Amino acid sequence: MNKQPLLGMTLSELQDITRNLGMPKFTAKQIATWIYDKRIDSINEMTNLSLKQREKLNEEYEIGASAPIEAMRSADGTIKYLFRTPDNNFIESVYIPDDDRATLCVSSQVGCKMNCKFCMTGKQGFTANLNANQIINQIYSIPEREKLTNIVLMGMGEPLDNLDEVLKALEVLTSDYGYKWSSKRITVSTVGLRKGLRHFLEKSNCHLAISIHSPLPAQRSDLMPAEKAFSITEMVDLLRNYDFSKQRRLSFEYIVFKGVNDSLIYAKELVKLLRGLDCRINLIRFHAIPNVDLNGADMDTMIKFRDYLTAHELFTTIRASRGEDIFAACGMLSTAKEQEKNS
Template sequence: MNGKKRLLGMTLDELKEVASEAGLPGYAAKQMADWLYKKKVVSIAEMTNIAAAKRSWLENHYEVGAMAPSDFMKSVDGTIKYLFQVGEGRFVESVYIPTEDRATLCVSSQVGCKMNCLFCMTGKQGFTADLTSNQILNQIQSLPENEQLTNIVFMGMGEPLDNVGELFKVLEILTAPYGYAWSPKRITVSTIGAKGLKRFLDESDCHLAVSLHSPYSAERLSLMPVEKAFPAHDVLELIKQYDFTHQRRVSFEYIVFKDLNDSLKHAEALACLLKEIPCRVNLIRFHAIPDVPLESSDMGKMELFRDMLNSKGIICTIRASRGEDIFAACGMLSTAKNKQKD
């Protein structure tokens, strides 16, 4: 490490502080933002409308901080899993998912995860660190397919709302006029219902996805220890206080496990639980991970589950599985990389 601070991932207010420190006029912050987020430069030397002497000063103290992926794996279906190094011996994953009408990037927010969900490979790693705004945004900006992106989902390694401060800086840069100037409708934040949820609902117009996986508290607790601290009932009661009928959308993620949560009884209970929330449910086929006895439900049962929810007025779809030949489950590629070091 060279000890330099990284400009990529700084908000406009933070860049104003850098400009002041460098003895630059206030408008230089907007110039730096243009170079970083519009032109996507990789070096301060490319910021040619900043005086040469000031660029030299900046180069002595700062760097852009854009870093290419260290590895990747490409699926036969076009999905690409990228590995980014985020410190000595630390790696996170991003997954690029192209389809006919969109190109989505699934972004990580932490190294490992504290939540320890039974079905999640990232949770088996344990928690190592929150990613900085630089490390989160770099997964987007340094993606080889960056210019093709239409959507971003914070649904990779880690719990985004457990790292809410850094997440919000990235959301600001993605949506602000000085940054990417994206519509919030192109961005979805996925959560199991962590402590930052109320702030997100109050301050962001981005879409929300909530990991539910069972309509029954005890069963959900057996899958997701977070049910004890943040019960699904409380999460749903909070969500009911907000408007999801216009610009912002809420969806519920439901991984379907064989003979555990795939019965029509579960579908009816789920419909009852969500009946007051304008939402959709995404059914997800489980990708097996080592040393976990859970199995994926068969497609017939998933279709019956979907049809039951739709008949109850809950929009429900079965998410297409992607990238199964390239360590599809979150955390598997980074876990394999870490084991190579040991």
């Protein structure tokens, strides 16, 4: 019999388990403490539960942690981890150390439905949603877990397309019974799905990053088919109804493609689109992927683009490229592993 993983369960789910097993209600909090505070490997380590209670738990449940099966290390300290799911699929997470910060980029799906032109994960197509156990496991099971200062859901998949499980994972990360992280240490990145975006804004205080990549709907639609369902102009109108000055930060991710969206014409349109919105812009240099006719802009062009936006009161940064000597672009390592599996 396949045992159910406890890792990734909320306190209310653990309370349901202990109630069904005839255990006192407070036992659920004890279990949560063992998993999320002490990060044990087996139920037998829960020494403040009686032997009989541990035996009952062991019959149907397990911690449910699984180590990465592969790690690729960059000269700059970045590490890309590859995990295998129970269904024999592959997902990635990326550990990015940077002075006193250590960020983990986490996946939320196997593959992705969004099919963005520039994204290797999108070329895989969609296979499955990750559950909260598989999302949290990426944090729980890496050697650097104690060093982490920030989590970004910017890995494989579209978080708002798997929102129930993402919100459950965010609850575990931010609650008193879980990791006790501030929501200000977590960023969720999305192309923007109408229903999911509204629901996320109402249910979570975590930072929000919108993948924009063009201020022009027609061009954005070519780069990102999701634009056809929920345009960037509609999205910005919705975002204006929320306060981003205190509880959370709003940012826009902008990959700068050479000869596509890198001229000051696009910078001017960004200023026009986002004027008056409390936000920041992150400019990103493109990491080339196979069979895609797009190239990254040079640094001089990116600096001019940044300086124009900053001069027009849009706080803008250029994100440092990391891990370029390994499979840097999201989805490349898992794609290679899938091809190897199927060959």
